[in-house]
Amino acid sequence: MATARPAVQDRARPLDVSTRLGNWLRRIPPAAWGVGFLLLILPAFANDFILVQVFGWSLILGMIALSLMFLAGYGGMVSLVQMTVAGCAGYMLAIFGTSAIASISLGWPWWLAVLTAILIATLFGTLSGALAVRTAGIYTIMITLAIAAAFFYFTRQNYTIFNGFSGFNGVRPPVVLGVDWRQPTPFYYLTLVCAALSYAAVLYVSRSPFGLALQGTRDNPRRMAALGFNVTAHRIAAYTFASVFAAVAGILLVWLNSQISPGTAGIGPVIDVLVIAVVGGLGSPIGPFIGAIIYVVLRTFALDALVAVGLDGARFQLLIGLGFLAIVFFSPDGVLGLWERARNRWRHRQDVMRIGEETR
Amino acid sequence: MLLLWLVFAIWPESFEDAFGRKKIFLNALLNGITLGALYFLVASGFTLIFGLMRNVNLAHGSLYLLGGYIGFEIAEWTGSWLFSFVVAFVAVALVGIVLQYVVFRRMEGQELRQTLVTIGISIVLADLMLWTWGGDFYQILTPEWLSGPVETFFVTAIRSSGEPVYLTYPFVRLLILLASLILGIGMWLVLGRTRIGVLIRAGVDDRDMLAASGVRIQLVFLGVFAFGAGLAGMAGVVGGTFQSLAPGEDIRFLLASLVVVIVGGMGSIPGAALGAVLIGLAEQFGSVYVPTYAVVFTFLIMVLVLAFRPQGLLSNR
Numbered sequence: 001m002a003t004a005r006p007a008v009q010d011r012a013r014p015l016d017v018s019t020r021l022g023n024w025l026r027r028i029p030p031a032a033w034g035v036g037f038l039l040l041i042l043p044a045f046a047n048d049f050i051l052v053q054v055f056g057w058s059l060i061l062g063m064i065a066l067s068l069m070f071l072a073g074y075g076g077m078v079s080l081v082q083m084t085v086a087g088c089a090g091y092m093l094a095i096f097g098t099s100a101i102a103s104i105s106l107g108w109p110w111w112l113a114v115l116t117a118i119l120i121a122t123l124f125g126t127l128s129g130a131l132a133v134r135t136a137g138i139y140t141i142m143i144t145l146a147i148a149a150a151f152f153y154f155t156r157q158n159y160t161i162f163n164g165f166s167g168f169n170g171v172r173p174p175v176v177l178g179v180d181w182r183q184p185t186p187f188y189y190l191t192l193v194c195a196a197l198s199y200a201a202v203l204y205v206s207r208s209p210f211g212l213a214l215q216g217t218r219d220n221p222r223r224m225a226a227l228g229f230n231v232t233a234h235r236i237a238a239y240t241f242a243s244v245f246a247a248v249a250g251i252l253l254v255w256l257n258s259q260i261s262p263g264t265a266g267i268g269p270v271i272d273v274l275v276i277a278v279v280g281g282l283g284s285p286i287g288p289f290i291g292a293i294i295y296v297v298l299r300t301f302a303l304d305a306l307v308a309v310g311l312d313g314a315r316f317q318l319l320i321g322l323g324f325l326a327i328v329f330f331s332p333d334g335v336l337g338l339w340e341r342a343r344n345r346w347r348h349r350q351d352v353m354r355i356g357e358e359t360r
Numbered sequence: 361m362l363l364l365w366l367v368f369a370i371w372p373e374s375f376e377d378a379f380g381r382k383k384i385f386l387n388a389l390l391n392g393i394t395l396g397a398l399y400f401l402v403a404s405g406f407t408l409i410f411g412l413m414r415n416v417n418l419a420h421g422s423l424y425l426l427g428g429y430i431g432f433e434i435a436e437w438t439g440s441w442l443f444s445f446v447v448a449f450v451a452v453a454l455v456g457i458v459l460q461y462v463v464f465r466r467m468e469g470q471e472l473r474q475t476l477v478t479i480g481i482s483i484v485l486a487d488l489m490l491w492t493w494g495g496d497f498y499q500i501l502t503p504e505w506l507s508g509p510v511e512t513f514f515v516t517a518i519r520s521s522g523e524p525v526y527l528t529y530p531f532v533r534l535l536i537l538l539a540s541l542i543l544g545i546g547m548w549l550v551l552g553r554t555r556i557g558v559l560i561r562a563g564v565d566d567r568d569m570l571a572a573s574g575v576r577i578q579l580v581f582l583g584v585f586a587f588g589a590g591l592a593g594m595a596g597v598v599g600g601t602f603q604s605l606a607p608g609e610d611i612r613f614l615l616a617s618l619v620v621v622i623v624g625g626m627g628s629i630p631g632a633a634l635g636a637v638l639i640g641l642a643e644q645f646g647s648v649y650v651p652t653y654a655v656v657f658t659f660l661i662m663v664l665v666l667a668f669r670p671q672g673l674l675s676n677r
Contacts, residue, residue, distance in 0.1 A: 135671075142622060157653075
């Protein structure tokens with residue numbers, strides 16, 4: 001339990017709020033300030049397409065991948081069901097809120113529909129988690145993949161609730177406080193705030209007693225159980241927590257596309273989210289967002305790039321697959337790991353050179 | 361007992377009103393069992409590979425589809441249906457050997473990484489196959505001597521003139537059922553009675569100990585991977601004959617084998633057989649009697665198994 005000690009000490013030593021905030025702010029690296037500032041002023045110089053289709057989409061995918069990263073990185077459970085949780089939230093929003101399919105949609109006010117959707121999707125994620133944690137390790141992937149596939153086929157076959165193959169269209173963000181959230185800039189800020197909040201939440205929870213206990217169950221479940229921790233409960237709670245922001249991302253995703261269909265949470269996207277999280281790196285919560293940016297940029301521009309070098313643009317999946325293979329082969333901790341190793345090597349070389357000069 | 365009665369008795373009229381015609385029921389039953397046979401062919405390789413190497417080969421569905429396409433090409437080219445089985449088996453087994461030798465041997469024991477790599481391979485293979493064969497549906501033609509229905513001895517109804525009506529059923533499906541039965545029993549015998557079987561079972565139980573006692577375990581791994589992959593390729597030819605080949609089928613069969621293996625128990629051949637028949641039946645009966653919820657049926661079986669016997673029905677782990 002050595003890892004849990006810092007958190008306990010923090011609590012034991014009372015600090016007044018301003019020093020704590022100051023300490024907390026000082027811990028943020030300067031690079032993060034830079035990135036945050038850039039993201040904030042992005043609408044000033046990026047066009048609408050970049051704003052929504054590249055950054056908005058990346059942030060949303062990043063949130064879903066973050067939810068996977070939280071479970072995989074801190075809980076040791078690679079759950080493929082997170083995209084399905086997002087899809088479930090999207091469907092619930094379309095069903096309870098308003099959409100172009102008036103015969104099914106209930107037309108509730110937007111806030112009620114959003115809350116209900118998040119609630120139901122979280123419940124769905126929790127139940128899937130409860131099922132998945134009955135087995136461990138590699139089995140989790142298989143079971144969650146099976147759940148995701150079942151959801152996909154079910155939504156495709158069911159017409160009474162999920163409207164089958166075509167799904168729902170015309171699901172639009174509401175006009176609240178005089179702002180039309182459909183417009184690119186407000187929507188971008190909406191996704192940015194949601195993504196930042198979930199990022200902060202993951203950071204916070206990973207350092208909280210719960211997060212530390214979860215990491216304990218990842219490293220040695222038997223010892224944690226012997227220490228009196230309820231391993232199963234921790235794992236299921238992790239699913240619940242991760243499902244909340246996957247659900248929020250799902251709602252944003254529906255608003256972004258203004259439609260949802262079985263393909264939204266099909267097998268392809270489910271695997272894509274895993275690819276994003278792994279390529280970005282499962283070691284840190286920023287990884288999924290980096291992975292998402294790479295994925296979206298590839299997805300948006302690879303077609304043109306492939307055509308430009310004389311290849312068939314339809315070979316996009318091949319590119320993604322090969323890239324993924326390369327990452328898994330050479331850097332199991334993703335792009336982040338690649339970066340860290342390059343930095344370490346550079347520092348090491350600097351050290352060697354300095355020592356070399358000193359001894360001369 | 362009830363099942364036997366359902367199969368062999370002539371249904372009273374009131375019963376037919378409630379459940380539909382007996383012919384439909386019998387057809388669903390046979391379709392379910394033959395579909396189960398196909399699932400067994402795919403899933404047994406999957407479970408064998410998993411049981412020995414702890415490698416969840418998520419590219420197994422791609423191997424199935426690849427085998428199907430290869431079989432299709434060979435059947436078109438040579439006109440021999442049986443020969444296409446041989447070629448599909450050998451070709452996909454070779455792919456399996458390459459995978460095991462080049463990829464998985466390098467990351468032994470890293471389960472998650474192996475799984476991720478198989479996902480990457482399945483993405484790449486899927487796109488390569490889409491590139492080569494396009495998005496069309498392919499079907500391998502059944503040879504003359506196999507096509508057409510045969511009369512079975514199941515009585516579906518009695519004509520008003522008093523003579524019984526027998527159920528007719530495609531011969532090729534019955535043959536495939538027979539073939540996978542033989543294969544299943546053969547695998548069971550090999551695993552239980554021969555030296556190779558002893559090696560494989562010992563490897564499943566304790567890999568390190570087997571390696572320490574002087575067995576060249578890499579060779580055993582290679583053999584099992586080749587055989588499992590070859591089975592998937594052969595199953596592709598079977599699937600291409602009585603269903604069709606198209607992009608997306610790889611995922612379908614991967615998921616089917618996942619569910620079959622989860623239900624039956626990881627690494628157990630009898631488990632794969634039981635799971636395959638259960639899932640095949642659930643799918644067929646589901647699609648006949650409750651079309652919209654057929655998937656839920658399959659899923660429900662998986663949930664129930666996970667809830668009460670997480671290690672699978674016939675697992676000894």
